[in-house]
Amino acid sequence: MTRTHGASIAAVVLALLFAGGAVTVASADKEEVSGSPASVSADAGFARDMSVHHQQAVEMSFIVRDRTEDANVRRLAYDIANTQANQRGMMLGWLDMWGLPKIESGTEPMAWMGMGGHGDTGPADGALMPGMATDAELDRLRKASGKEAEVLYLQLMIDHHKGGVHMAQGCVDKCSVEVEKNLAQGMVEAQESEIGLMTQLLKERGAKPRT
Numbered sequence: 001m002t003r004t005h006g007a008s009i010a011a012v013v014l015a016l017l018f019a020g021g022a023v024t025v026a027s028a029d030k031e032e033v034s035g036s037p038a039s040v041s042a043d044a045g046f047a048r049d050m051s052v053h054h055q056q057a058v059e060m061s062f063i064v065r066d067r068t069e070d071a072n073v074r075r076l077a078y079d080i081a082n083t084q085a086n087q088r089g090m091m092l093g094w095l096d097m098w099g100l101p102k103i104e105s106g107t108e109p110m111a112w113m114g115m116g117g118h119g120d121t122g123p124a125d126g127a128l129m130p131g132m133a134t135d136a137e138l139d140r141l142r143k144a145s146g147k148e149a150e151v152l153y154l155q156l157m158i159d160h161h162k163g164g165v166h167m168a169q170g171c172v173d174k175c176s177v178e179v180e181k182n183l184a185q186g187m188v189e190a191q192e193s194e195i196g197l198m199t200q201l202l203k204e205r206g207a208k209p210r211t
Contacts, residue, residue: 036098042174044100045112046184047091050167051102052109053129054084054091057160060133060153063141067149072201080157080194087183094180113170131163151207154198158209161191161198 037043061077061084068074095102109115109128133141133156141152164187171184199209 036100037177039100039104040107040112041176042112042171043177043180044095044098044104045107045110046167046171046175047095047180048102048104049109049112049129050164050171050187051088051091053132053160053164053167054088056132057081057084057157057164058088060138060141060156060160063138064149064153067141067145067153069146070150073150073153076194076197076201077153083190087187090183091180094177110167112174113167129163130166131160133160147205151202151205154202154205155207155210158195158198158202159211161195162211165191165195 058081061081065074065077065081092102110130137152137156141149141156144152168184168187168191172181172188175181175184202208
């Protein structure tokens with residue numbers, strides 16, 4: 001991939017994330033969010049961490065759309081990018097309404113679930129949270145094409161979704177804001193369904209999930 005082509009992908013990703021944020025922050029203003037949780041609460045922690053988690057899913061989805069001509073994979077990638085960009089905007093909108101920072105200094109990713117351990121800067125391989133792809137894996141996806149890119153994307157996104165389901169279930173169990181718990185439950189159901197679809201797409205390509 002050329003440097004100019006890579007820059008165009010980044011620009012598209014940023015445009016979608018901005019658009020998703022603008023649309024869903026407006027809709028979030030209309031939601032009845034009960035109270036303002038503390039900055040160290042599960043509600044705030046989930047909103048921050050899942051926003052970062054979603055951002056990588058959007059990035060991977062735009063990468064694969066430029067690396068394959070397969071209609072089914074491209075359609076799936078678009079659906080994931082669109083859905084997760086909009087959910088990300090909603091969660092960032094809640095943080096704004098609650099008057100809370102989007103980054104909590106001194107708090108490690110996943111601390112709200114009793115996990116953490118990477119520190120503010122994250123691990124050297126770039127995988128901040130469960131299921132996230134490493135920097136090396138993202139580089140492999142950018143360099144792959146055709147069936148190779150499809151298989152790698154599907155495997156990485158299955159891992160990503162499994163991590164996302166784990167985090168979303170954590171919010172269902174620990175969050176106190178009802179509208180956020182409902183969003184998290186929806187994530188669990190939707191991503192589990194997509195894991196089934198992606199597993200089938202891998203089977204059609206003679207491959208399997210990595211885990």
